[in-house]
Amino acid sequence: MKKILVTLLFLLFSTVANADCNIKSGSINILANDFPALRTLVETAKECKGSADFKVTHSAEHNKIAVPALTANPSEFSVRVAANSSIVPLMNADLIRPMNDLVKKYGKGIQESQLITIDGKVMAVAFMANTQHLYVRTDVLKENGIAIPKTYEEVVAAAEKIRAAGKMKYPYAAAYKAGWNLAEEFVNMYIGHGGEFFKDGGAQPNINNAKGVATLNMLKKLADLSNPDYLTHDSEAIKVEWESGNVAIMTLWASRSGTLLDDEGDANITAATKLVAPATVGGGNIPAATLWWDGFTLAKNRSDADAEASFRAMAHAASSKEMVAKAADQAVWLVEGFVPGPKSVGVIEAVKMGAKPYPMLPQMGLMHGALGSEIVEFLQGNESAEQALKDVEAAYITKAKEQGFL
């Protein structure tokens, strides 16, 4: 009965919404990552598609398709839902269009703070924020008399204590899968140490230093407290580890909390799971984490009519108060009217602690790629930290030269 009621209400809202948008023509085709908040957003956008064609591709492989699909003319997708890092290759190759006029015309509900502007041009409209922060099992910590860790040094001590107590073999988990995930952990930890990736604003790398070594050593300490298969574990894999009760402290994306804390799985584990602030490291005062936004961009190689229809549908979702009220625990929405719940703790604390956003630089993708493959041998114990960092810089320089950055 309740379900029917909800459906009816939903229908009511959607009809109202349809009337709101009144899109008469054009076609909308969205490319987006695949997690619950984005599905909600796209569903909300669909409510007001009017008589426009509406297609969507949710894919975890979105990064691999985006550039080729948007390079084609006309491009396959009219909307690309991107984040701080994935917008960069689109801007480097000039594949997305500024939307100042559309914002002026149809973006009434969008807040000023949601606009991503580059030199005054609105290149994206953000709708949610994300970061990686700590998740802890309060029952396990309490049992062993451990306070909630605030620094990664405390995380290491706590995990060692839990292991020594014979409670868990691998008490810590983070997405250390070789490649993008592992590089992201390095980026977080290096920023936590106060590191800068490039020499004074240029493209020369700057990671082979004491901060880089400290970063690698901390990653290694944490890896030794993780499941030995850590180099193959992505966010989804460590989520499964957590749900099986194998892990007491974990670093994971805020956006994953929704599926982690749903009704599936062991109710005791879910009840004892607590989301806390990201940890600091090495005596630093900013968290070893990066702030991310997710927003939508419009493809350049698409007709103006499609861009307009797409913008109106997406803007409807990115300013929908009903959506953020209904899906309040799926994400930290940047949309007006959002009331943060317990699942937003990580992001809100990160912002309060002054966390830095992921660097939105044209050459950062190359650095990220080099990190993902070159620091593996250090973690495996086959290489010194200095050698690994030297390799990262060398691999980065080669790629940056080929791409014309150096």
Place this chain on the structure above:
Amino acid sequence: MPNRSFFWFFFPAGLAMILFIGLPIISTGIQSFYAQHDQILIEVKKCDPFGCKTSVVVDQEATSKIKEEKPLGKFNGFGTYIDRNHLASDQVSEFWSESKSVGEFIGKVGNLPFYKALVFTLTYCVIVTPCVLLLGFIIALSLNAISRKIRGPLIFGTILPMIVTPLVGSLVLFWMIDAEGIIGANLQILMDDPYLSVKSSKALTWITIIIYGVWHHSPFAFVVFYAALQTVPQEPLEASIIDGASRFQRVKHIVLPHIYPVVTFVALISLMDNFRVFEPIIGFSAEGSAQSLSWLIYDNLVNEEVILFGSAAATSIMTIVGISIILTPVLLRTWKEFRTNR
């Protein structure tokens, strides 16, 4: 067959080959000599929900002008081929002069991405190919000797590894060797080491991928050998039995020489396939411990947010060259036989 009719028979296939294989290879070759234009960066103000700051972006106006003039990019000659991520000529000569022993030199060179991938690719090739030939031949011989009644189902069972999609096959093994999978957990108990992980150990990962390779490719060798065994004439075999030849002698002196051309064929195909080893690395998430040449190309094209066309093209061309070098001895031998037969 007269040359003329051969030409018309071959023409459609040849045309398709030129269009869909030849031209793309040429285009890849051309691409490998070019790098991206120098990026023109400008400082601008960037604002996002977390605040504003000044930093660099690519200047689109200036870039698009250069791109229009020279769409292929900046001519780089063999620059990409000899950079650190490929043949690394500078680094290799530097290592040579600063290393005190050959071992140290090899260790340093083995740390360069291209050579790292080459070592794995060659190891895989050199171990898997003979194993596949041997195993395929043994299976074919044993099945050929079995009663006809149960041969059908047995053959089906034997070629199953080839029917299973490579990715699925490797995933099944991947889960079995997980620290909590049936093989991984039992290995931990057997070796009495709770931190043993097949997936994080380089040597164990290599062994797993090689075993998987043999498992996956043997059925192909088996099928071809089994078909060839059906053509072995019975008379010399019977005669040799009367002469008192053992089973091993019969195989060595009659069966093997008879199916020799087929062995060459299977060896050729296996070598080519194995040199391009790729799926198991993805299936086993083994990027950390094992990289092959094909994986390097994949990595350049999809794993980075910036696509490195020049790098990928250069590695592709070198893979083609590598395959040709490996195949040369076998091809030369076939050519010689062809000449003597005429």
